[in-house]
Amino acid sequence: MNVRPTIAITCGEPAGIGPEIALRAAWELRAKTRSVLIGDSAFLSMTAGDIDPAIRLVALSPQAVRNSGLPHLSVEQIAVIDVPLAAPVAPGRLDARNGRAVLQTLDLAIEGALAGWFDAIVTAPLQKSTINDAGVPFTGHTEYLAEKTGTPQVVMMLAGGTPLLRVALATTHLALKDVPAAITFDSLSRTIDIVHTDLRRKFGLPNPRILVTGLNPHAGEGGYLGREEIDVITPVLQAAQAKGIDVAGPYPADTLFQPKYLERADCVLAMYHDQGLPVLKYASFGHGVNITLGLPIIRTSVDHGTALDLAAAGLGRADHGSMIEAINVAAQMAATSSRTP
Incomplete structure (x- = not known):
């Protein structure tokens, strides 16, 4: 170069x-x-x-x-x-x-x-x-x-703020009604693989830690507010952990974005566009960066x-x-x- x-x-x-x-x-x-x-x-x-x-x-x-x-x-x-x-x-x-x-x-x-x-x-x-x-x-x-x-699949990630916050998205420009069906075991597994790989190769993080939100309020609250966390997200995280990826969750999105969690994270993976990006843009609007991972x-x-x-x-x-x-x-x-x- x-x-x-x-x-x-x-x-x-x-x-x-x-x-x-x-x-x-x-x-x-x-x-x-x-x-x-x-x-x-x-x-x-x-x-x-x-x-x-x-x-x-x-x-x-x-x-x-x-x-x-x-x-x-x-x-x-x-x-x-x-x-x-x-x-x-x-x-x-x-x-x-x-x-x-x-x-x-x-x-x-x-x-x-x-x-x-x-x-x-x-x-x-x-x-x-x-x-x-x-x-x-x-x-x-x-x-x-x-x-x-x-x-075949890319991941949108925004970064900005002080301290630095990175937020990646499991889905991008979808109507909210279409998001649950788009979060499948295979697609979410590939998303985590892409985020992990590019944080290592393109950002120089040898063992990136990724925190993952749930889809539903309170991360489903044990299935009472939705089963996506039980049926899809948790099995994906367990499979990723078995491969050696440092990933944790699913966390309720309304409480994840606070220092006691973020100070231990290299990236947050949110399930949909307006779940994670309002927080990132509030922290860094006008100086944030949109990054396409997986290309x-x-x-x-x-x-x-x-x-x-x-x-x-x-x-x-x-x-x-x-x-x-x-x-x-x-x-x-x-x-x-x-x-x-």
Whole structure:
């Protein structure tokens, strides 16, 4: 891996804050990270000029990178792989005509990471509705990355706060009514294996300790409030423990997130999206990092959305702290992965 890790940054929804926070973070971290932006180079150059005239962007075509690789640029230059938009950008206003270009930036990042152009990818927030309105069914970054890399199962994990809190999810973007059926012995077993493996390989934790929530209030209260803990979750944990994985639970989610438990944990595995993430986001919003575990590549992202209202109000109102953290975590994961067999 390069001394300065090469990180691809997709700029996300052009009408949102993604382009601004990507530019600000890439420029701020230029001495320690070789960032490669993926987006409309003309639009990014115009935005960069409004942010700081000192920012120097060098536009590259995707085909030139495929043919010759990434050029060697000075620390004071940032490469942009050009993906032209189909329509002009009005900050704060979505335009479905740009949906396919947004998706193309993600495709290029995945291609480059698999081909070795990049050590990791970081994604700015996109607007799912814009891509769907462009005629492409799209659930979210996590599911799309799994599909495009041929990964049967991935795990969403967010990290942030002081002290550091990591929360992984057994299910992601599902309606609440569909969650119980999705928590099966096989899927939950694979989730625990993925979390354990990536905490070791990509975070350098030799024997990570994972605490697992129950699904139901009070973790089912002995079956009176649901049997998923008895029928599925506990047998999965027993099987994982038999393989040598340091996992414990199921704990009631309303009492697990307190220091006496968390100080002994490297990660909490929650059963569904809004069970674990409100706690994590309360502790770290604006500086948290979204991480996709189980992929053959490294991917992190910000912990927030497109913030169309901030984009409409003009540059300088968006906080790029989460993007800074996402790039730093991606670089650390890349360095750890290069050292861990």
